[in-house]
Amino acid sequence: MAGRVVLAIGGGYGIAGLATALLSLTLPxxxxxxxxxxxxxxxxxxxxxxxxAFAARSLARAAAIVGGLALLLGAALWLVMGSTTGFTx
Amino acid sequence: MTLLVGLGxxxxxxxxxxxxxxxxxxxxxxxxxxxxxxxxxxxxxxVLIALSLVAAIxxxxxxxGPVDWLGSLIGAGxxxxxxxxxxxxxxxxxxxxAAAVAVAAALGSLA
Amino acid sequence: xxQGFRQSMAWMHTWSGLVVxxxxxxxxxxxxxxxxxxxxxxxxxxxxxxxxxxxxxxLAASADLAVAHLQAHxxxxxxxFVTLPTPERPLVELFWRNRPGTPPGHVLLDPQxxxxxxxxxTRGGDFFYRFHFxxxxxxxxxxxxxxxxxxxxxxxxVSGIVTHRRIFSDFFTLRRDKAAQRGWLDAHNVSGVLALxxxxxxxxxxxxxxxxxxxxxxxxxxxxxxxxxxFAETGQVTRNRPPAGEPGTLAPVGPMVAKxxxxxxxxxxxxxxxxxxxxxxxxxxxxxxxxxLSHQHPQVAFAGTSGTVVEVLSGGLRPAAxxxxxxxxxxxxxFAGAALRGLFFLCGLLGCAMxxxxxxxxxxxxxxxxxxxxxxxxRLVHTLNLGTxxxxxxxxxxxxxxxRLLPLDLAGRAEREVWVFFGAWIAVAVAxxxxxxxxxxxxxxxxxxxxxxxxxxxxxxxxxxLWDDPAWFLGFDAALLALAAGFASISxxxxxxxxxxxxxxxxxxxxxxxxxxxA
Numbered sequence: 204m205a206g207r208v209v210l211a212i213g214g215g216y217g218i219a220g221l222a223t224a225l226l227s228l229t230l231p232x233x234x235x236x237x238x239x240x241x242x243x244x245x246x247x248x249x250x251x252x253x254x255x256a257f258a259a260r261s262l263a264r265a266a267a268i269v270g271g272l273a274l275l276l277g278a279a280l281w282l283v284m285g286s287t288t289g290f291t292x
Numbered sequence: 293m294t295l296l297v298g299l300g301x302x303x304x305x306x307x308x309x310x311x312x313x314x315x316x317x318x319x320x321x322x323x324x325x326x327x328x329x330x331x332x333x334x335x336x337x338x339v340l341i342a343l344s345l346v347a348a349i350x351x352x353x354x355x356x357g358p359v360d361w362l363g364s365l366i367g368a369g370x371x372x373x374x375x376x377x378x379x380x381x382x383x384x385x386x387x388x389x390a391a392a393v394a395v396a397a398a399l400g401s402l403a
Numbered sequence: 404x405x406q407g408f409r410q411s412m413a414w415m416h417t418w419s420g421l422v423v424x425x426x427x428x429x430x431x432x433x434x435x436x437x438x439x440x441x442x443x444x445x446x447x448x449x450x451x452x453x454x455x456x457x458x459x460x461x462l463a464a465s466a467d468l469a470v471a472h473l474q475a476h477x478x479x480x481x482x483x484f485v486t487l488p489t490p491e492r493p494l495v496e497l498f499w500r501n502r503p504g505t506p507p508g509h510v511l512l513d514p515q516x517x518x519x520x521x522x523x524x525t526r527g528g529d530f531f532y533r534f535h536f537x538x539x540x541x542x543x544x545x546x547x548x549x550x551x552x553x554x555x556x557x558x559x560x561v562s563g564i565v566t567h568r569r570i571f572s573d574f575f576t577l578r579r580d581k582a583a584q585r586g587w588l589d590a591h592n593v594s595g596v597l598a599l600x601x602x603x604x605x606x607x608x609x610x611x612x613x614x615x616x617x618x619x620x621x622x623x624x625x626x627x628x629x630x631x632x633x634f635a636e637t638g639q640v641t642r643n644r645p646p647a648g649e650p651g652t653l654a655p656v657g658p659m660v661a662k663x664x665x666x667x668x669x670x671x672x673x674x675x676x677x678x679x680x681x682x683x684x685x686x687x688x689x690x691x692x693x694x695x696l697s698h699q700h701p702q703v704a705f706a707g708t709s710g711t712v713v714e715v716l717s718g719g720l721r722p723a724a725x726x727x728x729x730x731x732x733x734x735x736x737x738f739a740g741a742a743l744r745g746l747f748f749l750c751g752l753l754g755c756a757m758x759x760x761x762x763x764x765x766x767x768x769x770x771x772x773x774x775x776x777x778x779x780x781x782r783l784v785h786t787l788n789l790g791t792x793x794x795x796x797x798x799x800x801x802x803x804x805x806x807r808l809l810p811l812d813l814a815g816r817a818e819r820e821v822w823v824f825f826g827a828w829i830a831v832a833v834a835x836x837x838x839x840x841x842x843x844x845x846x847x848x849x850x851x852x853x854x855x856x857x858x859x860x861x862x863x864x865x866x867x868x869l870w871d872d873p874a875w876f877l878g879f880d881a882a883l884l885a886l887a888a889g890f891a892s893i894s895x896x897x898x899x900x901x902x903x904x905x906x907x908x909x910x911x912x913x914x915x916x917x918x919x920x921x922a
Contacts, residue, residue: 220618223620223621224620234636235636236724239637241621242614242615243614243730254561257411257414257415
């Protein structure tokens with residue numbers, strides 16, 4: 204259980220943070236609106252990840268889901284950041 | 293005023309739903325309700341609750357209406373739960389009273 | 404762990420609820436009290452005399468008085484905040500931020516004379532309001548702790564919904580004739596399910612009020628972390644005007660107030676004056692929210708040295724920003740009139756009941772069998788439960804009592820009231836740890852009831868001559884007596900249920916079910 208708790212807290216916040224940053228840069232609306240939307244949604248994302256971390260059949264499975272998602276989001280964020288460094292103030 | 297309409301209608305609706313359950317029906321009348329009665333009470337309950345939402349939106353608009361509606365639904369629910377677990381037979385006079393309050397408040401807010 | 408989904412959710416619900424329950428209870432209680440923050444403040448300063456109306460001329464004149472006072476006493480401060488008089492609270496409140504490391508300044512002025520107002524020093528309802536999200540800790544610590552607890556609460560709500568098998572069939576059920584555990588479970592379910600929309604709303608919007616602090620990564624990515632720029636771009640605050648670094652003289656603010664009042668129809672609430680002695684100083688007039696759900700203050704910004712308008716903010720938010728401010732607005736419920744506010748208060752009480760009954764349920768479900776001594780863990784949870792659920796209300800009552808009984812000219816009076824609050828809380832928690840659990844509960848709850856009665860007696864005895872509106876004060880006292888009656892009746896119930904419960908537990912003790920939600 205301790206493993207799941209750590210995974211839920213760390214993974215939940217990490218994924219929510221990555222998703223917020225990614226959505227802030229990619230949502231098709233003005234910058235302020237995108238950041239607001241992403242930030243508002245982030246807490247629901249975090250709760251979802253926590254539930255997944257506890258609901259998955261085994262700790263390994265939970266870690267795989269959370270880790271995979273984090274990698275995916277991180278890679279996407281890295282790509283987006285790389286391509287937008289030109290114009291963000 | 294709007295809150296009174298909402299409180300009255302939600303109370304009636306929740307009371308109908310509550311009494312459609314055998315356990316709560318038995319606390320007020322002898323024996324469980326028959327099937328027809330269950331269906332009638334359920335239908336009445338949902339219609340009244342829907343009506344309280346419609347009334348709240350009609351009277352208070354799309355912004356405040358839903359907020360007022362939820363507030364009155366929760367308030368009415370609390371009164372109902374307390375009454376039916378301590379004095380279930382008081383529902384026999386509280387239901388007509390709630391209907392009277394709802395009608396009076398509705399007339400008052402239309403006038 | 405090869406259990407089903409529902410079991411893991413039940414486990415999560417039980418333990419997440421227990422770990423943060425004590426903080427959440429305090430947050431719920433002080434948050435619920437904050438719906439009546441202004442009323443509590445008024446009750447705690449009975450010297451206050453309300454006025455029929457405040458004219459625009461009075462507002463402009465009191466702004467000038469305020470700035471004169473600040474020029475004389477807070478010249479070096481970075482920011483001045485002036486709360487202007489209202490009919491309900493005809494006072495000028497000054498607050499200023501000094502350089503980092505020096506404590507901020509605060510004073511209440513009489514708008515007629517400009518002299519410090521003749522009023523007992525107290526933090527009033529603001530103490531509960533700040534405690535609600537800062538726990539009287541350093542702000543950063545308090546806000547993070549409350550935010551984490553709120554997130555855990557959100558998780559506990561979701562897992563609670565999953566765990567509860569019979570949401571609909573038990574919706575109206577409050578069994579009083581069954582075992583104690585059943586009764587507590589029913590109380591927990593009813594208070595949780597009935598007000599579930601409120602609980603979900605208040606928890607999510609509560610996190611959202613400090614969203615940018617908890618989840619700054621969107622702003623980091625899109626604004627390089629410049630939160631000021633983000634808020635200005637969403638239209639919630641006026642644009643930042645950085646100091647020029649050269650001295651400048653602030654123009655008279657009276658005319659700025661007059662111009663602001665002519666621009667925005669809402670009542671003027673306060674002025675923020677940034678970098679008051681800089682050539683690039685800014686005066687921002689902040690108005691009350693227009694009627695609506697959204698927490699969105701119209702604002703007019705002036706260049707401080709010239710008094711010309713540089714920006715007007717009034718409505719026109721885009722959808723996401725509107726959603727954000729509506730969430731904050733729903734959390735604060737400033738829009739609610741007396742009746743709706745009462746319903747919000749009721750929902751807040753249901754929240755307190757949900758958290759409190761959940762905490763008690765943990766101990767009741769694990770009650771040691773008769774003849775067996777309670778383990779350390781059980782004693783600890785029981786002690787913390789009693790210390791929080793009875794201790795905090797005792798602290799609140801003692802805080803109000805101190806407001807009436809401490810000498811009016813006591814140095815540091817406002818802080819002493821806060822000491823009394825924590826002193827009483829700790830005293831009840833410590834004293835409650837020794838007696839047998841049931842006696843401790845009964846005694847502590849009876850003490851809370853007695854303290855609230857004492858508050859009313861002290862009010863009538865010491866402050867009656869000061870009441871400007873006796874009916875209002877009597878109404879407030881009646882509400883306190885209702886609270887006292889509530890605590891007294893719970894205390895009585897604990898006492899009355901003691902005997903049959905113990906007998907029944909002895910009869911069916913072996914199956915003490917640790918899982919919740921077992922029908």
